[in-house]
Amino acid sequence: MPENAGLSSPAKPALTGIYLLIAEQAESSCIIRDVTMGLAWTCIQVEDPATGQLGSGLCFSPTVHDRNIPWSGTLTGKPVNDLLPWLQSWHATETAVAIAAANAVLSMNNPMIGQATPIPTPVRAITDSNLSVFQYFAPRLRETTAQGSHSQKKNVTIIGRYPGIDKLRSxxxxxxxxxxxxxxxxxxxxxxxxxxxxxxxxxxxxxxxNKTLPHLLSLSQNAEVVLMGPTMPWLAQWKAYGVDHLAGVEVKDYELLKRIAMEG
Structure with missing residues (x-):
């Protein structure tokens, strides 16, 4: 669901302030209703106690899992605000929980999601759904840049190896x-x-x-930047941090998402 990242601020904020921004925007009266930590994805559902409205969010799960988590079994029923300080934690499991919780809050009544352009997701057997984002931008990525009397192809860099990505080299x-x-x-x-x-x-x-985003953005200031994936918070302020396009997800069925996460 690519979406222009919104209005820029007059002065570019410090990139490390991204985590403070997410915490500020996710502050709410919501409580944690469910936490599921799968091998690939951490999923959280929150509830607004005043309205009963539910919100769902994801984060990439740690690749190295702790065998002993001191807060295991204590998160359900906690206020989301109690977990937001974990956004700045260097404990991977805490960070994953905090991002998923923040994303759950930010998914509620967020106009950006409704304004985004839906991308048709192809059959999983043919290509991974992540590839839909690259296919959406492909016409612009094939454009050439004039270099004097010659033309030069766009230099496109992808952070992370997505399953099936080599199918797009043609x-x-x-x-x-x-x-x-x-x-x-x-x-x-x-x-x-x-x-x-x-x-x-x-x-x-x-x-x-994994806390590498601020550095990656600092290196990409000359480029058109797309921030993509289920871990992405839907925030209008991304433009101020050098992000030009957002490609995130909207959770339609939390129980199905939870089952997929639990099954790996």
Whole structure:
């Protein structure tokens, strides 16, 4: 669901302030109704006690899981505001819970979701749904830039290796930066060298969870930036942080989402 990220502020805020912004925007009277931590995704449902309205949010789950979590079994019924300080935690599990809870609150009555352009999701057997975002932007990624008497293809960089992404190489050229590189992927440390010369940068919102997003945005100031994925908070202020387009999700069926997360 790509969406222009909204109005920019007069002065560009510090990139590390992203986490404070999310906390401020997610402050509410909502309480935690359900927490599900699956292997791939952490899902949270919240409830507004005054209206009974429900909200659902996700975050990428930690790749290394703790065997002993001191707060396990204590989150249901807690105020969301009690968990928002975890947005700045260096404990991966706490951060995942806080982002999912914030996303659940931000999903409620959010006009950005209604204004976004829905992207048809192809059959899973053919291509992963994440690829729909790249296909949406493909016509612009195939454009060339005039360089004197010559034309040059757009430099497109994708943060993270998405399943099935190589199927799109026939549509446009791109480089991949990946923490666990495969084939011709660049390692994560290459971001400092590759991103400043990119025309388009697609950043997985999971970088918000692992605290690399501020640095990635600082390197992508010359590019058209797309922040994408279920971890992405729907905030109008992203433009002030250098994000030009948002591609997030809207949860339609929390029970189905929960079952998928529990089954891996």
């Amino acid at each position: 549509q446009f050229d791109f480089a991949i930066i990946e923490q666990n590189p495969q084939g011709n992927d660049y390692p994560a440390v290459a971001a400092d060298y590759v991103l400043p010369d990119s025309d388009w940068v697609f950043i997985t919102a999971s970088s918000l969870f």
